[in-house]
Amino acid sequence: MTLGLKTPKKQAEATRRLLTRAELLDKRYKVVRDQSFVYFPLLEPPAFDEEFSGEIVDLDFPTAEASLSLKDYLSSKLPPNLIKHLPSSWDQIGNVIVVELNPLLEPYKSIIAEGILKSHSHIIAVFEKVSAVSGTTRIRKLKLLGGRDPNKVIHKEYGVQLVVQLHDTYFSPRLGFEHYQVGKMVNSGEKIVDLFTGVGAFPLHIATNVDSEIHAVDINPHAIACLEEAINLNKNRLKGKIHPICSDSRQWAAELKRPRIFDRVIMNHPSQSYDFLELVPKLLKPNGILHFYSFEPSGKWQWLPLLKLSKALKLYGRRINEVLRVRKVRVYSPRDLHISITVRIS
Ligand SMILES: C[S@@+](CC[C@H](N)C(=O)[O-])C[C@H]1O[C@@H](n2cnc3c(N)ncnc32)[C@H](O)[C@@H]1O
Numbered sequence: 001m002t003l004g005l006k007t008p009k010k011q012a013e014a015t016r017r018l019l020t021r022a023e024l025l026d027k028r029y030k031v032v033r034d035q036s037f038v039y040f041p042l043l044e045p046p047a048f049d050e051e052f053s054g055e056i057v058d059l060d061f062p063t064a065e066a067s068l069s070l071k072d073y074l075s076s077k078l079p080p081n082l083i084k085h086l087p088s089s090w091d092q093i094g095n096v097i098v099v100e101l102n103p104l105l106e107p108y109k110s111i112i113a114e115g116i117l118k119s120h121s122h123i124i125a126v127f128e129k130v131s132a133v134s135g136t137t138r139i140r141k142l143k144l145l146g147g148r149d150p151n152k153v154i155h156k157e158y159g160v161q162l163v164v165q166l167h168d169t170y171f172s173p174r175l176g177f178e179h180y181q182v183g184k185m186v187n188s189g190e191k192i193v194d195l196f197t198g199v200g201a202f203p204l205h206i207a208t209n210v211d212s213e214i215h216a217v218d219i220n221p222h223a224i225a226c227l228e229e230a231i232n233l234n235k236n237r238l239k240g241k242i243h244p245i246c247s248d249s250r251q252w253a254a255e256l257k258r259p260r261i262f263d264r265v266i267m268n269h270p271s272q273s274y275d276f277l278e279l280v281p282k283l284l285k286p287n288g289i290l291h292f293y294s295f296e297p298s299g300k301w302q303w304l305p306l307l308k309l310s311k312a313l314k315l316y317g318r319r320i321n322e323v324l325r326v327r328k329v330r331v332y333s334p335r336d337l338h339i340s341i342t343v344r345i346s
Contacts, residue, residue, distance in 0.1 A: 001177055001330075002029055002061045003158055004039045005046065007054035012038035018052060029061035044159035045180075058177035060089075070119040077111050086112070091173050093164055094153025096125040098142060113146025125149055127166070137220040138170040138198075138271075152226075154233070160204050163229045168222035170198045174330045175268075178340055179205045181327075182291060185342070186210050186264065193217065193262050193283055195249040195276065196269035200227030200242065202291075207240030215262075217245045217252050253279045260285050268293040270338055274312065280345070281316040289324070290343050295336045302326060305339055319346045 003026075007015045019025045019040055029041035041061040046052045075083060085102040092098075097116055101109060113126035125147035133140045155162045157176040160183075164171040183205030186192065190212045194202045197216035200223070206214055218224055224246040231242055245252060262283045267273045270293040280290055296305050310320050325342040332338045 001058045001174060002026065003042045003045060003177065003180070004032075004057045004059045004061065005042055005052070005054045006037050006039050006057045009033075009036060009038055011053060015040065015052070015054065019046070022046060026061075028064055030064055032059065032061060044156075070115050073115040073118055074108075074112065077115070078105075078108055082108065092123075093166065093171060093173055094150075094155040095122055096127060096147075096150065096153055096166065097123050098127045098129060099145075100129050109145050117147050123147070133170065137168075137223070138269075139168065142166060157201060157205070160201070160208050161230060161233045162199050162201055162204065163226040163233065164199055165222050165226055169220060169226055170223070172330075175201065178268075178327070178329050182206070182266065183209045185289075186212055188212065190263040191261060192264040192266065194266040194268075195253075195279065196267065197227065197244075198223050198268075200224075200230060200244065202266050202268070203227070203240075203242045204230055204234060204238075207238045207242050208234065210239055212240035213243070214240060215243045215245060217247055217249045219246070219248050221246050249276065249279065253282055256282070259283070260288075262288060264289045264291070266291040268340075270295045270332075274308065277309075277312045278316065280313070281318050284318075284345055286346060287321065288345060290341075290345055292341045292343070293329070294339055294341075295332050296339045297335055298331075298337050301328060301337050301339050305341055306343075309341065309343070313345065320344070321346050 024042050024046055026041040026043045032039040039059055045056055071083060082104060085104050087099050090097050090099040105112060116126045117123055126145045127142040128145050129140055130143045131141035152165050155164050158180045179201040182202055186206045188210045192212060193215040195217050197203060197218045200216050203214040203216040206212055216227055224244045227244045259282050263285055265280055265284050267276060273292055273294050284290060292309060294305050313319055320343045322344040324344060327340045329338040329340050
């Protein structure tokens, strides 16, 4: 998904000129149109002053001519019946691409990687996903198919620079819009804890937006090292203060001297969030906000997690006072969705 600006058709030309002048158009993607609106792919959000009008959206923009030239490049190198099995999308993390390939393409992997490198001049490496995300640190095995392995990359999310160690930290570029949106929800002066921060995307977005204090906890020392490096990279634009903490979040919570001091708790560890819910009553102020993430069956995502969450919280004497947002973050598997729930808790 890519950040975009949705603007009424009548204003499209003026908007295009403004975006071009401000160097905000992401030229890797095509502009999309429907009956009433035009959607421009953006490198980062514009500052909304009176010049820009429109709504920020998250869209699957089609890539510009790159995928076409990849097909062109490969059409003489792959048997014609395999062209339709080429991946239609992939993950880009910084200047590397991570693909999932159909097993039928096995003998042609290096040629495909070469094609991707040739048709995307800014890309330096192509990796294949060779395992699922697994283990406590939620890491996936990647195999280099072409180019050179940089091991560490800088990934930009709406202008925020994240540091990702490709083989040692969890990172998904598909969470960018969620990080961005949560960053925009926080009010100045809030005290926040992100219990499973990974490379620290939520804290970096929040601190970029408002003067706040964010405790960023993760059990993986590589992830915390990435966050420390990113704090330094972004230091000129951070308004908030981030405290990187390498710890098991249960242990960290157990050692806290004062209970219920946080205005907001973020729990994006969707495969295990329910197991850590017991920490919420201890951490969250009365009337505080919880950002809860889980994997849920696609037919039940609008109500099942809210029901489970409210049942579990009742056990600790807390209840949901207000549902602020329920959002489908991404498709996780053929059956399950990654869901984000934002609630105010008594
Ligand atoms: C899904 S990833 C985090 C994604 C991150 N919040 C983001 O939005 O990009 C889950 C993270 O939880 C961390 N983790 C797993 N168990 C933990 C624990 N008991 N305490 C703290 N961190 C833990 C992993 O190291 C991993 O970085």
